[in-house]
Amino acid sequence: MKTKIIGTTLACAGLLTATACGGSDSGGDADGPVTVTVMTWESPETNAAIDKALAGFKDDKITVKRIDTPGGGYGDKLASLTQAKKLPDLFWCGNDTEQQYTSQGLLVDWSKRITDGSGAFKADSFVPSAMENWKTADGLMGGLPSLMNTYGVWYNADAFKAVGLAEPKAGWTWDDMYAAAGKLANKGGAKYGLVADQLTSPDAPFTMSLYSVSAGGAPFTDNVNHPTKAEADGKFTEGVGKLVDAIKSGAVAPPGYDAANAPALFSGGKVPMLFGGQWLAAGFQTDKPKIRYGFVPFPQVTTPTTLYDSVGICTPEYTASEDATYKVLEYLNTKVWDAVLPASPVAPPAYTPAQESYFNALTKAGQTTVVDTVKADLATEKTVGVRFTTQWASQVADLTTAYYQPILSGKKPVSELQTYVTKINDLIKQAG
Structure with missing residues (x-):
């Protein structure tokens, strides 16, 4: 389904x-x-x-x-x-x-x-x-x-045990996640410790709102259906900076990584951590991966926040x-x-x-x-939308490809976030 x-x-x-x-x-x-x-x-x-x-x-x-x-x-x-x-x-x-x-x-x-x-x-x-x-x-x-x-992080419990890490639990932090990804990278046949398409795809800025809102900052946009502004405040910028560092270190898969086969690679033990939705459970239930695995809520800075x-x-x-x-x-x-x-x-x-x-x-x-994770997500008070639902959403995706993803790859400085946001706000004004 x-x-x-x-x-x-x-x-x-x-x-x-x-x-x-x-x-x-x-x-x-x-x-x-x-x-x-x-x-x-x-x-x-x-x-x-x-x-x-x-x-x-x-x-x-x-x-x-x-x-x-x-x-x-x-x-x-x-x-x-x-x-x-x-x-x-x-x-x-x-x-x-x-x-x-x-x-x-x-x-x-x-x-x-x-x-x-x-x-x-x-x-x-x-x-x-x-x-x-x-x-x-x-x-x-x-x-x-x-x-x-609902969304969260799928993890290979066997891979965590092999490198001496405790399995992630609700309440873990973004720093915990990136540190674990660093230890899991290039181990057991895995290249990256974390494949997080939601953090690097054209919808990535919305997911980064999780970091910002959890830290007490502003979301990327005030409303995905009828937005009045986009914003990259200090907490949002901080979160982007940490992701840039994690990608540069090789802990996290970069933008452009083909995530289409990531669930299969996860099942085969080649992806230790995977951002994804609850719908993968049905496939795993049928395919029965040989690894021990689990599903945990997104990490937080201070307050639980989800998509x-x-x-x-x-x-x-x-x-x-x-x-x-x-x-x-x-x-x-x-x-x-x-x-x-x-x-x-x-x-x-x-x-x-x-x-x-x-x-x-x-x-x-x-x-x-x-x-446990789906119930926790459904009960989480602070939530952010996954993408714009507007008719001009595809133009935002183009801007993300031109500005946001190159920032994550290190091809543009993090300071270019403000240029990116300004161009989105221009679209919002034009849409009236």
Whole structure:
């Protein structure tokens, strides 16, 4: 099961304005039988489990039909359906897609229903950070979060033992992490002690906010959905400086390192520490690495801080029956994951009452460090977003490639952070 999709918005961005300005099919609520269509980005195995779970949905006037999507082609199909105004009633979407489509008037706003609804299916039963990040600047919600992505550091317990290091635990520091990476580098067939794509990729500055915010400083941006500024204060700069030193020493893999095979290398004992998400647990559970491994929260300076991220389910504004679609949306969030996650525990549901099956599956599989870390992440008060969800996010990525990554590689001085931030703030001003 894929729990995040990056690039869907970019594939669709050119269609947004044109689609929003065109006419639309009439929405409203139908009195007769209604077919509610659902499109996912899941694997055939997971889709089969979803189909089985959806068979349990009982309503004489509502038929649920899942639409197949070609593997690896979800973004392209979403773009073409958006242009043709034939989006299914419910479709898997990233936070960036939801924000941009909602701001263009392409999606049904569920904010009032989820806030004022009856029963347990209400806003306060969802993970707060997910609900907040799915709201537009106007408080609209063109979809609902469905699964959370939590993040931390995967570590090879055998490698730590081999060099005489205690296994990392919640509350460890950034200095602890870099020191361990230095001792683990060039040992046991590993080149680097730490592969941290989240710290060196185009989204890296957002992850560096963890250091700054934990130290009492400012995040890289005040809001990923509708930012008013980017900032690299003293604590942020301090964190970047320490990462630059760790990369220069060979302890941490540099920007440009191909992290695509990093999970496999980790399983094979060739990467001692790996920044990553909880979704890797499902793969490790299936592949059964020969190493002893664990998952630990991100390091901190003073206060626990983590990334927040979620994927969800959206609905086009021309859905035939909002009532019927919402009933199926509720069923997906409250019942379907109970059937899917035990076999493939990739992510905790954003709807908290549905999380039990996820944690039970991990506990049964002996993934206790994953359970502890995911629960700690979900309970962490200080959180930062993983990337801009704006239409001009790709331009920030270009600036990151031109300025931030060369700083990490030592090709530009750390002082160039201010030039980088200034250029981002220019983009924010231009976007108005």
